[in-house]
Amino acid sequence: MESKRPSTVLLTGASSGIGLEIVRLLAARGCEVWGTSRDAAKLPQLPHFHPLRMDLTDDASIRESFAQAQREAGGFDVLINNAGSAVFGPTALMPVEMMREQFQLLLHGPMELVRLSLPAMCQCGCGLIVNITSLAGTFPIPYMAAYSAAKGALSACSQCLRLELAGTPVRVVDVQPADINTAFHTATRRVAADTDHTRQEAVWEIQRRNMAAAPPPQCVAEAVWRVINDRNPPPVVAVGSFFQAKLGPWAARFLPARWLDWFLRRYYGIQDGSRGS
Numbered sequence: 225m226e227s228k229r230p231s232t233v234l235l236t237g238a239s240s241g242i243g244l245e246i247v248r249l250l251a252a253r254g255c256e257v258w259g260t261s262r263d264a265a266k267l268p269q270l271p272h273f274h275p276l277r278m279d280l281t282d283d284a285s286i287r288e289s290f291a292q293a294q295r296e297a298g299g300f301d302v303l304i305n306n307a308g309s310a311v312f313g314p315t316a317l318m319p320v321e322m323m324r325e326q327f328q329l330l331l332h333g334p335m336e337l338v339r340l341s342l343p344a345m346c347q348c349g350c351g352l353i354v355n356i357t358s359l360a361g362t363f364p365i366p367y368m369a370a371y372s373a374a375k376g377a378l379s380a381c382s383q384c385l386r387l388e389l390a391g392t393p394v395r396v397v398d399v400q401p402a403d404i405n406t407a408f409h410t411a412t413r414r415v416a417a418d419t420d421h422t423r424q425e426a427v428w429e430i431q432r433r434n435m436a437a438a439p440p441p442q443c444v445a446e447a448v449w450r451v452i453n454d455r456n457p458p459p460v461v462a463v464g465s466f467f468q469a470k471l472g473p474w475a476a477r478f479l480p481a482r483w484l485d486w487f488l489r490r491y492y493g494i495q496d497g498s499r500g501s
């Protein structure tokens with residue numbers, strides 16, 4: 225169902241990949257978009273686009289940038305929590321600081337923006353929060369435990385917000401991309417590990433290949449555009465290949481956990497007994 229097109233959007237992670245495609249699409253279709261990067265020089269120069277410096281791992285940076293954007297825009301119809309990156313390494317060896325940083329970037333930072341945005345959205349009688357989470361929240365990726373857990377946590381927060389905000393004018397949508405062909409894999413930081421090399425390399429290589437062959441980020445931008453224009457959007461939107469985004473959620477719902485574990489081991493080339501050097 226079509227509704228009045230929202231005019232002001234705040235989007236994190238606008239310098240590359242999915243966020244950059246959302247900026248291009250929304251700005252070309254008449255929205256005013258405030259978009260963030262840790263380095264404002266990396267942001268595009270486009271009509272209807274307003275660059276902002278923001279580091280989601282720094283609470284002061286979040287609050288200062290939000291206040292600046294709020295002054296310039298006078299309030300936002302749409303908040304899109306998109307920024308993110310991952311760390312890759314054995315779960316048991318992951319330094320606690322890295323775990324915390326993943327949760328700050330992928331959960332606490334986005335939730336702080338939700339808290340900052342909500343009062344004005346409730347006051348103006350309209351508002352949409354789009355959290356770009358990941359299918360990794362449903363299908364955790366080996367060696368990406370902190371990333372998968374933080375994305376799953378943001379999905380859970382999105383559902384809680386939907387329940388708590390029922391009856392208000394604010395809608396909350398959880399957009400869950402499957403593998404998408406962006407710079408995400410290149411940006412993933414690896415934790416040096418002294419065990420299990422063969423298995424880790426196999427999973428890393430499968431991830432790299434899957435992402436290189438995955439659909440382009442424009443498909444996520446189009447999905448976000450449909451959500452923005454839908455008066456009653458679906459609570460959860462999975463985007464990506466048919467296999468990952470359509471069959472995957474279905475399988476997670478109906479197959480026993482043991483079967484899913486078996487399938488994921490094969491999917492990531494993890495053979496029983498192939499411990500490596």
Ligand SMILES: NC(=O)c1ccc[n+]([C@@H]2O[C@H](COP(=O)([O-])OP(=O)(O)OC[C@H]3O[C@@H](n4cnc5c(N)ncnc54)[C@H](OP(=O)(O)O)[C@@H]3O)[C@@H](O)[C@H]2O)c1
Binds near residue numbers: 241263405435
């Ligand atoms: N690509 C996929 O397969 C995939 C699948 C599922 C979910 N996702 C999610 O989709 C979102 C976008 O990812 P992408 O694929 O477009 O990756 P990308 O091309 O690497 O873009 C990541 C964006 O996040 C920003 N960012 C990273 N760390 C940040 C920090 N500490 N503070 C502020 N901004 C930060 C980057 O901005 P700067 O570096 O300029 O600061 C960049 O704009 C992420 O949340 C990712 O988890 C991606």
